[in-house]
Amino acid sequence: MGITIDLTGRRVLVVGASTGIGRATALALGGGGARVAAVGRRAGLLDELATALDGGLALPADLRQETECHRVVAAATAAFGGLDAVLFPIGSSPLGLLARTDAPTWTDTFATNVVAPALVTAAAVTARGDEPGLFVYLSSSAVGNPVHGLGTYAASKAALDHSIRSWRLEHPEHRFLRLAVGATMPTEIHREFADDLLGELLPKWASSGLVTADFMHVDDVGAAIAQATALALGHPGIALDELTLNPASTPLDPAGLADLSAHAASGQRPAAATGQRSDGAAGQRSDGAAGR
Numbered sequence: 001m002g003i004t005i006d007l008t009g010r011r012v013l014v015v016g017a018s019t020g021i022g023r024a025t026a027l028a029l030g031g032g033g034a035r036v037a038a039v040g041r042r043a044g045l046l047d048e049l050a051t052a053l054d055g056g057l058a059l060p061a062d063l064r065q066e067t068e069c070h071r072v073v074a075a076a077t078a079a080f081g082g083l084d085a086v087l088f089p090i091g092s093s094p095l096g097l098l099a100r101t102d103a104p105t106w107t108d109t110f111a112t113n114v115v116a117p118a119l120v121t122a123a124a125v126t127a128r129g130d131e132p133g134l135f136v137y138l139s140s141s142a143v144g145n146p147v148h149g150l151g152t153y154a155a156s157k158a159a160l161d162h163s164i165r166s167w168r169l170e171h172p173e174h175r176f177l178r179l180a181v182g183a184t185m186p187t188e189i190h191r192e193f194a195d196d197l198l199g200e201l202l203p204k205w206a207s208s209g210l211v212t213a214d215f216m217h218v219d220d221v222g223a224a225i226a227q228a229t230a231l232a233l234g235h236p237g238i239a240l241d242e243l244t245l246n247p248a249s250t251p252l253d254p255a256g257l258a259d260l261s262a263h264a265a266s267g268q269r270p271a272a273a274t275g276q277r278s279d280g281a282a283g284q285r286s287d288g289a290a291g292r
């Protein structure tokens, strides 16, 4: 007997949907029958996504602004007549050693990864009142596993994790799922990584044992998150608190490590390699990366 994902009639707000895991998740949710409202800063990408989704809604907004967090929840709620789930694939990941990280970088990272999800959650919790809701946050396997250059990012995800536990305590009528994700490609999370610093850090990441020989394809991860959302919505009496998605992969082997080191020494990113989606289609991946 096959099991199909059925999200017909479900109304979902995806916060951070213009690219990467959020976009792939939004498409998978829409494919399962959900109505999807998509938030991000880049209006053009959201318009394309909304066009691809049947009945999709594009909500361009910079969620580092408090008023925008309230506005997107109000707009999605008004358009769909309510929300069944809010997903948070929003994220910013600066690359920088702590001694060289300035205050604006710390502030911006926490504004994006911690404060925005908290304010959107608060708006949605207020809008729902006592009616149970589902909230899904994208955390990282980097929490608790410090690697050079990702300290600011991992600290923000650790703060996000603690906020999730606090939400569960203060609002037991709702469900809050922490979904930790390992290395996933292709996405835009590395778009501001400086190549020279990446080259400096890759050997340190490799020796940490956190670098895997393969990545998850973003479309697989999006499909898995949509399925997890359907699972949770289909079983309202079950609190699905934690889920971890990591590459089914061995650590980098010596040959891979040597290749990584060679690229690191030259300060160049390793050449793009071809990953495989579960359905066999090819996908691009960019650089060796610890799970972010």
Ligand SMILES: NC(=O)c1ccc[n+]([C@@H]2O[C@H](COP(=O)([O-])OP(=O)(O)OC[C@H]3O[C@@H](n4cnc5c(N)ncnc54)[C@H](OP(=O)(O)O)[C@@H]3O)[C@@H](O)[C@H]2O)c1
Pocket (backbone or CB within 6 Å): 015, 016, 017, 018, 019, 020, 021, 022, 023, 039, 040, 041, 042, 061, 062, 063, 064, 088, 089, 090, 091, 092, 093, 112, 138, 139, 140, 141, 180, 181, 182, 183, 184, 185, 187, 188, 189, 190, 291, 292
């Ligand atoms: N890729 C990985 O290996 C990996 C591993 C572990 C965890 N994660 C987590 O997975 C989530 C998705 O990451 P990704 O790899 O898919 O990265 P991504 O492609 O960069 O996606 C991040 C999304 O957040 C949106 N966003 C960023 N700042 C925003 C702001 N101020 N206001 C509104 N939207 C904003 C971006 O859209 P705009 O730029 O248009 O605003 C984009 O849609 C993140 O939480 C990330 O930390 C990723």
